[in-house]
Every structure is written in structure tokens, then in C-alpha cells.
Amino acid sequence: MLSFLKKWFGNKSGQERHAAASDPVLDLGPAATPGPSSPKIPKADVHQLMIRATRIRKAKGYHEAVLFLEDLAENYLQENNTALVATVNKLVPYMKKDTELPYPEARQWMENLIKRLPGADPYFLNVHITMAELLETESPGKAIAYLEGFLQEHPPSADTYYPMIRLADFYREQGNRNKAGDYLDQARKWWEGISDRYRLIKMQRRWHHSAALLAYEGESSKDITDFLFHRFMEFALDMARVLDPVQIEEFHKRKDQYYKGERGFAGTTPFEKALETPILSGHRDSLIRNIYGFVFEEMPMILGVPEKQLHFRHGDPESLDEVRQKKLFGSRPFTQHEELEKRIRKIVGL
Numbered sequence: 618m619l620s621f622l623k624k625w626f627g628n629k630s631g632q633e634r635h636a637a638a639s640d641p642v643l644d645l646g647p648a649a650t651p652g653p654s655s656p657k658i659p660k661a662d663v664h665q666l667m668i669r670a671t672r673i674r675k676a677k678g679y680h681e682a683v684l685f686l687e688d689l690a691e692n693y694l695q696e697n698n699t700a701l702v703a704t705v706n707k708l709v710p711y712m713k714k715d716t717e718l719p720y721p722e723a724r725q726w727m728e729n730l731i732k733r734l735p736g737a738d739p740y741f742l743n744v745h746i747t748m749a750e751l752l753e754t755e756s757p758g759k760a761i762a763y764l765e766g767f768l769q770e771h772p773p774s775a776d777t778y779y780p781m782i783r784l785a786d787f788y789r790e791q792g793n794r795n796k797a798g799d800y801l802d803q804a805r806k807w808w809e810g811i812s813d814r815y816r817l818i819k820m821q822r823r824w825h826h827s828a829a830l831l832a833y834e835g836e837s838s839k840d841i842t843d844f845l846f847h848r849f850m851e852f853a854l855d856m857a858r859v860l861d862p863v864q865i866e867e868f869h870k871r872k873d874q875y876y877k878g879e880r881g882f883a884g885t886t887p888f889e890k891a892l893e894t895p896i897l898s899g900h901r902d903s904l905i906r907n908i909y910g911f912v913f914e915e916m917p918m919i920l921g922v923p924e925k926q927l928h929f930r931h932g933d934p935e936s937l938d939e940v941r942q943k944k945l946f947g948s949r950p951f952t953q954h955e956e957l958e959k960r961i962r963k964i965v966g967l
Contacts (some may be wrong), residue, residue: 663700667707679715683708690730697735702743705730709747713754720754727751739776746783753787761787775807778820782827789831797831814951815858821954822854833887841891845904846958846965848882853912853957860917862926862943872913907964915960919953921946 666689674682686708693701705727712723727748734741745767753760764784771777785800805824811817829847832840852875859867874880882888883905892901917927926943929935 663703667703670707670711674711679711680717683711683715683718686711687726694730694733694735697737699738699740702740702747705744705747709751712751724751742771742776743779746780749780749783749787757787757791761791773803773807775811778804778807779823782823786827786830789827789834794831794834797827801828801831808954812950814947814949817951818854818857822851822858825850825854829887833891838894838896841894841897842965844887844891845897846962848888849908849961849965850958852882852908853916853961856912856916857920857951857957860920860922862922862929862946865922865926865929868917868927875909904964908961911960911964916957919956919960920951921949 670682670686670689673685686704690701690704690708692698693704709723709727712718712726715723731744731748734744745764749760749763749767752763761784764780764787767780768777768784771780773781781800781804785797785804788794788800789797801824808817808820808824811820825847829844829851832843832847835841835843856868856871859871861867871880875883878884889901891897892904897904914927918924925935926939
């Protein structure tokens with residue numbers, strides 16, 4: 618991998634390195650987090666390589682970007698590096714748009730990769746989601762059948778949480794809301810026992826995202842309010858992911874993105890259409906004001922971040938005990954999900 622990184626970054630000028638760093642960070646791969654023992658390279662390197670793939674695609678087309686990502690994936694595979702998952706997540710959508718790559722060849726490449734996947738780290742199982750998404754090119758039924766077969770071979774567990782969620786999405790997209798709901802119910806059971814704070818928050822956020830889409834496609838007034846509830850829970854958990862008093866500036870940066878409309882639900886078609894219903898008409902501004910106020914100001918206190926730490930600025934005085942408590946925050950379990958649900962249901966009026 619070192620030689621691969623040097624190939625792409627070793628001879629760049631200072632100006633080019635600065636340009637790469639200014640690119641927006643991409644959302645890489647499935648909403649899963651490798652365990653502490655998982656082999657990986659620094660996150661910045663993964664981000665920069667994905668940005669490099671985007672630049673190749675824009676400058677030279679999908680085929681050259683596919684070749685670059687295949688090469689990168691092979692390096693990660695040989696190293697048993699979990700960054701393989703993010704690379705394949707980037708690669709398969711490019712394969713589907715590569716007019717120089719016949720679909721059978723893309724499928725064969727993925728099948729060969731899966732046969733060689735490392736067995737020691739269950740994180741690699743998330744590659745099967747991307748395989749299903751490639752098979753969707755043939756038909757949605759084949760994608761569903763693939764993940765159904767995968768879950769027969771790998772019984773539902775915390776390690777197969779994201780394949781269960783993706784299977785629920787496939788069923789929803791095919792109009793089978795009952796099956797989609799069944800798989801979401803199965804997946805939710807695996808939250809219990811997850812001790813890593815940010816892994817659990819990420820899992821719950823992904824679940825509420827799918828639950829919101831499922832509720833949105835319903836026809837009753839309850840479905841509409843359920844959609845808002847799950848969408849607001851997804852928002853709250855998105856903010857909870859960056860809530861850490863040691864790096865409190867990240868929380869405020871993301872908060873500003875929501876206020877500026879660079880991130881979030883306000884202005885999206887599902888949200889605005891939901892508010893057109895008679896039961897919610899005229900409540901748009903108050904709903905946004907109430908959910909923003911709760912998530913940005915009240916939720917941090919519920920999660921254990923005092924107001925002083927929430928609004929801490931560099932140079933403010935703090936005691937040694939306050940510093941110690943800040944450093945311990947990230948290692949504490951996330952136990953406030955039910956409290957957040959309760960408060961957000963009240964905001965939505967459920």
C-alpha cells in the first residue's frame with residue numbers, strides 16, 4: 618500500500634496537495650464502523666484516494682476511474698484492510714456506468730473478490746451489500762434473492778445488521794412494505810449489546826433513515842407523523858455522532874451546515890410534501906424551530922455534555938477534573954436513545 622500511496626501522492630506539489638485537501642469529504646461506504654482491532658490506514662488517506670477516483674472520473678471517464686479503484690481494492694484485499702469496503706462501495710456505482718465494461722465482467726470481478734474476502738473480520742461482510750446492488754442491474758429480484766441467501770448462510774446478528782437493513786430497503790422499493798418492516802424489526806433487536814458509543818449511534822441513525830422512507834410511502838396520517846418522527850431521530854443521531862466535548866467545534870460546524878441548508882431535511886421533497894397534509898399544514902416553521910432547539914441546545918445536556926462544555930471556546934478556563942470528564946465522554950455507552958425518542962415524539966405530536 619505504501620507504494621500505491623506514493624504513486625498517487627508522493628510527487629505532488631504543495632499547491633496540488635492543498636487543492637486535494639480542499640475537496641469535500643465523501644460519504645464512504647456502509648454505515649458500519651470497523652472494530653478497534655480492524656486493520657486500516659488513516660482515514661484521511663482513504664478520503665483522498667476516493668477524491669482522486671472522482672477526479673479521474675471527471676477528467677478521463679468512468680473506465681479509468683474503475684481501473685484505478687480495482688487496483689486500489691486489490692491492494693486493500695492483500696493487506697486485509699477494511700478500507701476495501703469503502704473502495705468497493707465507490708467502485709460498483711462506477712462499474713454500472715462504465716460503458717466499456719460489460720456487466721458480466723463486472724459481476725465476475727465482484728464474485729472473484731468475494732471468494733477471496735478475509736474471514737477474520739466480520740466488517741468485510743458489508744461487501745455483500747454492494748454485490749447485491751450490482752445484481753440489481755439485472756433485476757431487483759436478484760438483489761433480494763442474493764441477500765436472502767446471504768442471510769441464510771450468515772444468520773442475523775450484529776455483524777449482518779447492515780445487510781438486513783439493505784434487504785428491507787430493497788423490499789420497500791419493490792412495494793412489499795410488510796417484508797421491509799419485518800427486516801427492520803429484526804435489525805433493531807441487534808442494538809442491544811453494542812458497547813461502542815459511536816458505532817451504536819451510527820447503527821441507529823441508519824435504521825431510522827430506512828424507517829422514515831418506509832413510513833413516507835404509507836397513506837395514513839399516522840404514516841406521515843411516523844415519517845417526521847424517524848426523520849427527526851435520524852437528524853438527532855446525526856448530531857449525536859459529532860457530539861464530543863473534546864472536539865466540540867465539530868458539533869457546531871455541523872449545526873451551522875443545517876442552519877445554512879447545506880445539510881438536512883428542510884427543503885427536501887419528502888419533508889415539504891409531508892407538511893402539505895392537512896394535519897401539518899402551517900406548522901413547518903414551528904416544527905423546524907422546535908426540533909432545532911431541542912437537538913442543538915437540550916440534547917447535549919441529556920447526553921451528558923454540560924452547557925459550559927457545549928459552548929467552550931479555546932482559552933476558556935477549565936479544571937483538571939473538567940478536562941478528565943471531557944476525555945472520558947467518548948468511552949461512555951450511548952444509553953439515551955429511548956429518551957430521545959420520547960422527546961421527539963412529543964415534538965411531532967405522537
